[in-house]
Amino acid sequence: MDFFTPVELPSGMPRLSQSDELLLMGSCFATHIGECLTHAKFRTDVNPFGILYNPLSISAALREVVADKVYTEDDLFFxxxxxxxxxxxxxxxxxxxxxxxxxxxxxxxxAHARIHRLDCLMLTFGTAWVYEQAGHVVANCHKQPDTLFTRRRLSVQEIVADYTSLLSRLTARNPKLRVLLTVSPIRHVRDGMHANQLSKAVLLMAVDQLCEAFPGQVFYFPAYEFLLDELRDYRFYAEDMVHPSAQAVGFVWEKFVQLCLSDEARDIMQETERVRKALSHKPFRPDSAEHKHFLEQIVLKIDRLNQKYPYLDFQNEKEICLIQLKE
Known part of the structure; x- marks a missing residue:
C-alpha cells in the first residue's frame, strides 16, 4: 500500500561538482540549498543581494551584477x-x-568577478506579487507604509520576456552556463491562500516556458512539488506553518544530490563529511599526545584531499587543527 504520491523525477539534469562555480539567488529556499552546497564544499555565492522574492527583482539584481554597478548614497534612503x-x-x-x-x-x-565564469546559476522564485514605487519594482519595502507602493501580480508573459532577454545575454557570453530554476515551496500566506496559489501558478508556467525556450540550458528542479505533493503534511513545516522544517529541507536536499550532483561530487561529500565528524570529536584530554596525533592525521587527510581536489577549501578546518596543535 502506498502512503504518498512520489514526484516524477526529471531526467537530463545538469550534474554539478565541487569544481564548478555556482551562484544562487532568490527566496530563502535558495539560502537553504546554498548552505547545504557550501557545507558540501561547493564553490558558491549565495544571495549577494540578500533574499529576493520576485523574479523581476532577481533579474534586476543579476543585471546589476553583470554591469558591475557601484552603489552610492544616492541609491539609498533613510x-x-x-x-x-x-x-x-x-x-x-x-x-x-x-x-x-x-x-x-x-x-x-x-559576484561580478565570477558571473561570466559560472557553471551553474540557480534561481528560486518565491512570489509573482510585486510592489512598485515610482514605476519600478522594489525588492524590499523595508516596512515602509503601504501607501507608498502599488501592489500587483506579474504575468507569465512579463516574466518570460524579461528572462528571455537576460538569459540570452548570459548564455551568449558564457555558453557553458546552465541555469537551474526552482519555485519556492514557502507559502506567502500574507498574500492570501488563493492569491498565493495563483502566484505560484504564474511562476510555474513562466518557468516551464523558459525551459522550453532554452532546451539543454535551462532546467527545472521540482522543489515545490517535493514539498507540496510528495511530503504533503504539516509535520514537514516549521512552527509558522509556512517555511519547510529542517527535515523537509533535508529531504529536498537529498533529492537535489540524487538529481544534480555527479558521482565524484557525492564521493567528495563522503570524504569531507569524515573530516567534519573527526573535527567534531570532543577529546577527553586535549593536551594528550594521542589527541595531537589525531589532529595530525586530520591535517594529513586534508592535505591528501587538496592534492587530489585542489579546488576544495579546507582553510578553516586546517586552521582549527593547527591552532590546537600549538596549544
Missing part, C-alpha cells in the same frame, strides 16, 4: 534610523550610509 537599499534585503541595512555601501559593494564586486 528610514527608521537606518540606511536601506530598495534592491537589497534588510541584512544590508545599516545605521550609517558608508557601512551599508561597504557591505553592498563588497558583495557586488565578488
Amino acid at each position: 528610514f527608521r534610523g537606518c540606511w536601506h537599499s530598495s534592491m537589497h534585503h534588510g541584512d544590508f541595512s545599516a545605521s550609517s550610509a558608508p557601512d551599508a555601501l561597504r557591505h553592498i559593494n563588497t558583495r557586488l564586486r565578488a
